[in-house]
Amino acid sequence: MKLSKTNFLICLDCAKNAWLKIHRPEVYKQKALSSFEQNIIDTGNQIDELARGLFPGGVLVESRDDAEYTKKLMENRTPVIYQPVFATERYYAVADIFVFNPEKNVYDLYEVKSSTSTEENGGRKAEDYLIDMAFQKNVLNDLGVEVGTLNLIRLNKEYVRRGELDLKKLFLIENLTDKVNEKLEDVKNKMEGAYELLSNENEPKGHCDCILKGKNSHCTTSWYSNSDLPEYSVHEISRIGTSKKKLAELVDSGIFSIKDVPEDFKLSDNQRRQVDTAQSGKEYIDKKGIVEFLQNWKYPLSFLDYETYPSAVPRYDGYKPYQQITFQFSLHVIDSHESELEHFDFIYTGSGCPDEHFTKALEVHLPKKGSVVVWNQSFEKSRNEEIGQRLLEYHDFMQKVNDRIVDLMIPFYGKTTMYDHPAFKGSASIKYVLPALVPHLSYKNLYIQEGGTASDTWNRIVSGEYSEEDKNVKIQALKDYCHLDTLAMVEIWKVLKSV
Numbered sequence: 001m002k003l004s005k006t007n008f009l010i011c012l013d014c015a016k017n018a019w020l021k022i023h024r025p026e027v028y029k030q031k032a033l034s035s036f037e038q039n040i041i042d043t044g045n046q047i048d049e050l051a052r053g054l055f056p057g058g059v060l061v062e063s064r065d066d067a068e069y070t071k072k073l074m075e076n077r078t079p080v081i082y083q084p085v086f087a088t089e090r091y092y093a094v095a096d097i098f099v100f101n102p103e104k105n106v107y108d109l110y111e112v113k114s115s116t117s118t119e120e121n122g123g124r125k126a127e128d129y130l131i132d133m134a135f136q137k138n139v140l141n142d143l144g145v146e147v148g149t150l151n152l153i154r155l156n157k158e159y160v161r162r163g164e165l166d167l168k169k170l171f172l173i174e175n176l177t178d179k180v181n182e183k184l185e186d187v188k189n190k191m192e193g194a195y196e197l198l199s200n201e202n203e204p205k206g207h208c209d210c211i212l213k214g215k216n217s218h219c220t221t222s223w224y225s226n227s228d229l230p231e232y233s234v235h236e237i238s239r240i241g242t243s244k245k246k247l248a249e250l251v252d253s254g255i256f257s258i259k260d261v262p263e264d265f266k267l268s269d270n271q272r273r274q275v276d277t278a279q280s281g282k283e284y285i286d287k288k289g290i291v292e293f294l295q296n297w298k299y300p301l302s303f304l305d306y307e308t309y310p311s312a313v314p315r316y317d318g319y320k321p322y323q324q325i326t327f328q329f330s331l332h333v334i335d336s337h338e339s340e341l342e343h344f345d346f347i348y349t350g351s352g353c354p355d356e357h358f359t360k361a362l363e364v365h366l367p368k369k370g371s372v373v374v375w376n377q378s379f380e381k382s383r384n385e386e387i388g389q390r391l392l393e394y395h396d397f398m399q400k401v402n403d404r405i406v407d408l409m410i411p412f413y414g415k416t417t418m419y420d421h422p423a424f425k426g427s428a429s430i431k432y433v434l435p436a437l438v439p440h441l442s443y444k445n446l447y448i449q450e451g452g453t454a455s456d457t458w459n460r461i462v463s464g465e466y467s468e469e470d471k472n473v474k475i476q477a478l479k480d481y482c483h484l485d486t487l488a489m490v491e492i493w494k495v496l497k498s499v
């Protein structure tokens with residue numbers, strides 16, 4: 001076995017997960033990548049290729065195990081090499097860009113990342129980048145290859161596109177040679193430990209460490225390693241991962257099912273309510289709170305939802321890296337107590353920037369007064385603010401829309417919870433709330449069932465990946481998905497009204 005950089009980094013997070021990836025790939029791959037995860041991989045590849053434009057004219061090592069070709073290119077002093085491959089008996093690394101420095105007669109290494117994290121703002125991620133580069137440097141040291149500087153290329157979150165992409169401004173290059181060198185010895189020890197562990201044919205014994213972490217920290221092979229956990233385990237108690245002592249106490253006492261948490265076990269109000277509803281099977285309803293919450297809403301009621309795509313590379317003027325492109329809305333309107341529900345929608349799949357088309361359509365269809373009902377207001381409000389900043393002529397319109405927004409998630413969220421249901425499982429996501437309160441409506445029969453897939457589908461449509469026929473099917477699927485989001489809000493509102 002040769003230990004790759006990727007597997008080493010996974011091993012640092014969890015040795016068992018890395019072992020399963022190498023020795024039991026059928027377990028590791030059983031849970032398919034989500035659209036969101038696939039999109040992260042695709043974005044990484046796209047950024048890698050784009051960053052090569054900083055050092056044009058390089059030679060690409062096409063095969064990811066062609067260390068011999070890399071060696072030849074280096075012997076010939078090829079000025080720029082993309083994806084050079086290095087392998088020792090134990091380790092294997094593919095760098096992103098190697099640039100020959102004729103003055104020092106060595107190659108400088110450039111590692112490309114699609115994130116905007118810096119050491120100052122990136123916390124753990126920035127630390128991971130240093131470890132990533134230290135792995136590569138250790139492999140190069142083992143091979144006796146002298147390297148010059150070790151550099152990180154990442155996206156500049158302050159860059160605003162105006163006209164053609166300016167790669168020198170889009171990317172930031174940091175020389176991290178000293179910082180990486182400080183980590184070399186520690187990373188070398190860890191590489192040796194990981195190699196010993198992962199080259200062993202026997203599965204690591206003992207408990208899966210995530211038994212002491214909340215559900216959000218469990219990896220994709222958790223179902224295999226924690227197969228004895230009950231369906232609704234204590235790991236799903238809201239924010240239990242941030243109160244490690246509580247979780248450890250439960251686990252040490254052999255309490256794994258949420259149904260077995262003792263009545264006097266100390267929990268936060270939210271956690272206690274979740275446990276109580278799970279144990280009793282009964283809803284928690286604060287009628288007075290709901291009445292007060294709804295009484296300020298004004299007709300006509302406009303139930304509004306946006307779909308967006310966070311493009312790493314700014315596609316249009318005025319956009320920064322990862323700024324959301326708002327391409328679609330669905331709107332259900334109820335004029336008064338007695339009136340019928342009306343539906344309007346908009347989706348932009350043209351080749352330009354959707355901002356103006358989107359805003360004009362919203363201006364046409366959104367009633368001029370009344371409450372605008374959304375789910376998780378910070379999302380729609382932020383999009384409106386950003387569009388208002390890019391299109392100054394719509395700034396006031398967007399500001400006025402924001403002034404009318406009310407958030408239907410509030411009665412289901414955190415400290416403001418007025419309605420809880422055992423099937424919410426501590427979540428305020430509409431994907432949990434809807435099936436519990438309105439069982440006849442479901443995302444399960446839709447082609448697109450969650451926002452990540454919607455986002456990815458739109459990107460593939462505008463990137464021209466579908467035939468004309470397929471494209472129309474996908475556009476309809478996007479409309480059906482967004483339509484259900486606002487219809488779901490209408491039905492949830494009706495349930496609140498009825499109590």
Ligand code: SF4
Nearest residue numbers: 014208209210219222
């Ligand atoms: S659930 Fe946690 S400890 Fe278990 S294999 Fe996954 S990451 Fe590792």
